Amino acid sequence: MEFRDLKKQYQVLKQDIDKSILEVCENANYISGKQVAELEKELADYVGVKHCITCANGTDAISIALMTWNIGEGDAVFVPDFTFFSSGECPAGEGATPIFVDVDAETYNINPECLEKAVQNVLNEKKYVPKAVVAVDLFGQCAEYDRIREICEKYNLLLLEDAAQGFGGSIQGKMACSFGDIATTSFFPAKPLGCYGDGGAIFTDRDDWAALIRSLCVHGKSGEDKYNNIQLGRNSRLDTIQAAVLKVKLQAFREYEVIDVNKAATWYNDKLKDLNIQLPYVKNGYVSSWAQYTIRLAEGTDRGKIQKRLKEAGIPSMIYYVKPMHLQGAFSDTDSVNADCPVTEKLCQTVLSLPIHPYMDEDIIAYISNTLKEIIR
Numbered sequence: 001m002e003f004r005d006l007k008k009q010y011q012v013l014k015q016d017i018d019k020s021i022l023e024v025c026e027n028a029n030y031i032s033g034k035q036v037a038e039l040e041k042e043l044a045d046y047v048g049v050k051h052c053i054t055c056a057n058g059t060d061a062i063s064i065a066l067m068t069w070n071i072g073e074g075d076a077v078f079v080p081d082f083t084f085f086s087s088g089e090c091p092a093g094e095g096a097t098p099i100f101v102d103v104d105a106e107t108y109n110i111n112p113e114c115l116e117k118a119v120q121n122v123l124n125e126k127k128y129v130p131k132a133v134v135a136v137d138l139f140g141q142c143a144e145y146d147r148i149r150e151i152c153e154k155y156n157l158l159l160l161e162d163a164a165q166g167f168g169g170s171i172q173g174k175m176a177c178s179f180g181d182i183a184t185t186s187f188f189p190a191k192p193l194g195c196y197g198d199g200g201a202i203f204t205d206r207d208d209w210a211a212l213i214r215s216l217c218v219h220g221k222s223g224e225d226k227y228n229n230i231q232l233g234r235n236s237r238l239d240t241i242q243a244a245v246l247k248v249k250l251q252a253f254r255e256y257e258v259i260d261v262n263k264a265a266t267w268y269n270d271k272l273k274d275l276n277i278q279l280p281y282v283k284n285g286y287v288s289s290w291a292q293y294t295i296r297l298a299e300g301t302d303r304g305k306i307q308k309r310l311k312e313a314g315i316p317s318m319i320y321y322v323k324p325m326h327l328q329g330a331f332s333d334t335d336s337v338n339a340d341c342p343v344t345e346k347l348c349q350t351v352l353s354l355p356i357h358p359y360m361d362e363d364i365i366a367y368i369s370n371t372l373k374e375i376i377r
């Protein structure tokens with residue numbers, strides 16, 4: 001059994017994907033081919049945002065968004081403590097100080113109350129200037145944007161939506177990647193919408209930022225003139241072959257994958273409901289794209305033993321995440337270690353992610369659920 005069955009997905013889409021890749025090979029337009037611009041338009045339409053600029057990966061996407069805002073030394077950027085490393089790595093990489101904020105015990109997304117307290121602390125201490133929030137759409141579910149937006153307006157903060165895991169999710173029909181002043185996503189193969197290598201994208205409604213982002217992705221070029229470099233940028237582009245793959249996969253994603261992965265989650269919820277574990281919690285009006293199906297075990301449960309027994313039954317499982325961000329060694333000599341995040345610390349000890357993807361049938365989920373029941377009881 002695969003944790004995320006990309007082989008099966010390929011078998012289903014093989015004819016179209018092969019044709020799409022071969023077309024790129026035949027035209028030899030490997031960089032910035034027409035498929036890239038076509039994909040950007042399709043992604044922007046799907047999300048409901050004016051501009052989409054693709055780039056090399058989701059980490060670059062975050063860094064380039066921060067570069068667009070000129071965020072750097074002396075700036076505080078608020079980041080959830082429970083996320084993948086990039087969310088905090090990028091602000092630190094730009095010279096800013098990530099301030100790690102505790103998450104909600106049910107959604108696992110940044111806790112708006114803790115966010116406001118953290119902003120006030122930074123304002124009181126006067127060592128850093130609060131500049132931006134990186135809100136993460138963890139495991140497929142959008143963060144609580146109505147409240148986060150209020151806080152950003154109150155304290156004049158820019159809002160970056162890290163939707164690397166949230167692409168395809170929505171709140172009352174409004175799509176992930178449309179909530180931030182700038183939003184970013186990742187097409188790493190195991191993300192909700194993945195390509196066949198690394199890839200990423202940046203979304204914004206602002207024309208001036210979109211132009212700057214396009215420039216930053218190609219060595220700080222001036223307009224369409226690649227050899228007139230008006231600022232320092234990156235070399236961060238999505239390969240045409242990846243765009244060709246994504247054009248096919250986006251269609252399947254829109255037509256049935258998000259629906260089917262939600263069916264899988266509903267089967268799990270139903271079959272695991274009597275067990276003494278905390279099931280994933282999706283807020284009313286929210287749709288998750290289920291980057292992960294993450295349960296929380298009772299405190300004191302031997303998680304290692306459960307993983308071992310699952311593995312013996314042929315079931316892969318993962319721990320997202322083992323460590324709170326503020327305890328990562330990379331931040332050990334910085335002010336970022338000073339975070340008060342008891343919920344994150346507990347989550348890191350108790351979460352367990354089970355296989356989930358759109359190509360699972362109910363029997364497999366019954367097998368996983370029954371196996372887990374036998375182990376826990």
Ligand SMILES: *Cc1c(COP(=O)(O)O)cnc(C)c1O
Nearest residue numbers: 057058059084086087164186188
């Ligand atoms: C995967 C991920 C990223 C980074 O994306 P890459 O394409 O792997 O660079 C950033 N943020 C979050 C929350 C992620 O899960």
